[in-house]
Amino acid sequence: MSDIKRLAGSFFGKPVINYLKIFFLFHISRLTGNVFTASFPFAFSAEVSSMCNLGCPGCMVGMGKTVREKHFMDILIFEKLLNETRRRSFYVNLYFQGEPFLNKNIFDFISKAKSKRFYTVVSTNGHFLDEKNNEELIRSGLDRLVVSIDGIRAETYSHYRKAGDFFKVIKGIKNLTQQKKVTKKKHPFIVLQFLVHRNNEHELKDLKSFAGQLGVDMVKLKSMQFHTPESMEKLSPSNEKYRRYRQNTDGTWHVKSNGQKPCFRIWSQFVITSDGDVVPCCYDKIPQHVAGNINEGSITEIWKSKKLNALRKNLINNKNLPGICYNCYS
Numbered sequence: 035m036s037d038i039k040r041l042a043g044s045f046f047g048k049p050v051i052n053y054l055k056i057f058f059l060f061h062i063s064r065l066t067g068n069v070f071t072a073s074f075p076f077a078f079s080a081e082v083s084s085m086c087n088l089g090c091p092g093c094m095v096g097m098g099k100t101v102r103e104k105h106f107m108d109i110l111i112f113e114k115l116l117n118e119t120r121r122r123s124f125y126v127n128l129y130f131q132g133e134p135f136l137n138k139n140i141f142d143f144i145s146k147a148k149s150k151r152f153y154t155v156v157s158t159n160g161h162f163l164d165e166k167n168n169e170e171l172i173r174s175g176l177d178r179l180v181v182s183i184d185g186i187r188a189e190t191y192s193h194y195r196k197a198g199d200f201f202k203v204i205k206g207i208k209n210l211t212q213q214k215k216v217t218k219k220k221h222p223f224i225v226l227q228f229l230v231h232r233n234n235e236h237e238l239k240d241l242k243s244f245a246g247q248l249g250v251d252m253v254k255l256k257s258m259q260f261h262t263p264e265s266m267e268k269l270s271p272s273n274e275k276y277r278r279y280r281q282n283t284d285g286t287w288h289v290k291s292n293g294q295k296p297c298f299r300i301w302s303q304f305v306i307t308s309d310g311d312v313v314p315c316c317y318d319k320i321p322q323h324v325a326g327n328i329n330e331g332s333i334t335e336i337w338k339s340k341k342l343n344a345l346r347k348n349l350i351n352n353k354n355l356p357g358i359c360y361n362c363y364s
Contacts, residue, residue, distance in 0.1 A: 037223040037251070040177050044124040044153040052076060052122035053302075060301040069346045073334050074122040077303040079316060080115060081130035082107045083137040084308040088159055089196040092229075092258055092265055094319040095131045096196065099261070101320055106137040107308040111328055113146060115306065118333045120150040128156045130305055131319055135162035144174040153177050157227070161199065163206025168213050171222060179222040180254070181207060184229045186237045186244040193233040194269075204248070211249035224250040230276040231258050231269040259317075259361060263287070289361055296350050297359070304337065312336045314345060317358040 045053075052074055059070040085104045090096040116126075126147050134140050134156050147154045157180040163171075171179070181203070185191030188200040211224065226245050230238070237244075238255075245253045257278035260266040266287055271277055279287040297315075305313045310328040313321040323345065326336035336342070348354045 036220040049124040075303045077125035079127035079305040081308045083132035086133040141170045141174045148175040160203035168210045176222040180225045182227045226250045
């Protein structure tokens with residue numbers, strides 16, 4: 035309930051009007067086949083770090099597939115984003131492809147977003163949740179922390195989280211939940227994320243009990259996105275319930291929800307990489323569909339640019355869809 039209250043505290047006034055406008059224009063666009071957009075999205079994701087300390091086989095960074103330079107976002111870029119969007123946007127994810135806590139200024143990013151009354155979310159692999167960082171995390175006012183663990187035993191965890199330290203992550207989570215109790219704080223709301231694959235699905239029956247022992251607030255199961263047939267064959271869960279993909283009779287695979295419908299996401303939010311490139315959504319991980327750069331124009335200009343509107347036009351008319359749409363599970 036406290037998490038809902040914090041979200042509601044950010045979603046008031048002009049952000050509410052902006053969201054309703056986005057929703058209305060999206061459906062008008064669907065009905066008419068012409069593109070109408072609001073001036074601002076309601077949310078955005080900022081890649082504060084494009085680097086990671088792990089080498090997960092299903093991750094574009096872990097596989098070395100991203101094309102941008104490996105560095106941290108300049109906080110001045112982030113401040114520009116906040117100043118341009120704060121009167122209408124209300125939700126910010128401080129992550130995309132890298133590990134956010136590698137950026138030593140992560141707490142400044144959080145604090146600055148909170149000072150503008152944004153609801154803030156960070157997703158992490160959990161290796162930097164030491165006592166000092168946890169104190170800073172609580173003090174910064176972060177609303178939600180997503181910790182990906184993908185295994186309740188060290189040997190299971192290591193199947194996917196390459197170069198990871200299971201016991202270090204567990205210790206960090208326990209320390210954070212304990213510090214919340216000591217300081218009598220209900221934030222950040224801690225989500226234990228479990229990426230279901232063939233080597234860990236047998237642990238799902240014990241996951242709830244495991245999460246209770248850690249003291250987290252919520253457990254989230256997530257299906258895996260694959261980029262190669264080899265990884266799909268190797269890691270797809272045996273249980274159809276947890277698969278993102280369905281196998282065809284000829285042996286090929288397709289995503290269960292294959293992007294063949296209008297996409298609300300591209301009307302409502304965007305992603306900005308560590309070097310300032312604006313991309314249409316979180317599925318454009320390499321990226322391949324850069325709409326502009328925040329260093330060269332305003333968010334309003336990029337958001338309503340010909341390039342993004344052309345993509346929206348194709349989406350509502352279901353033609354010339356980019357490859358990222360066919361791997362979308364939304």
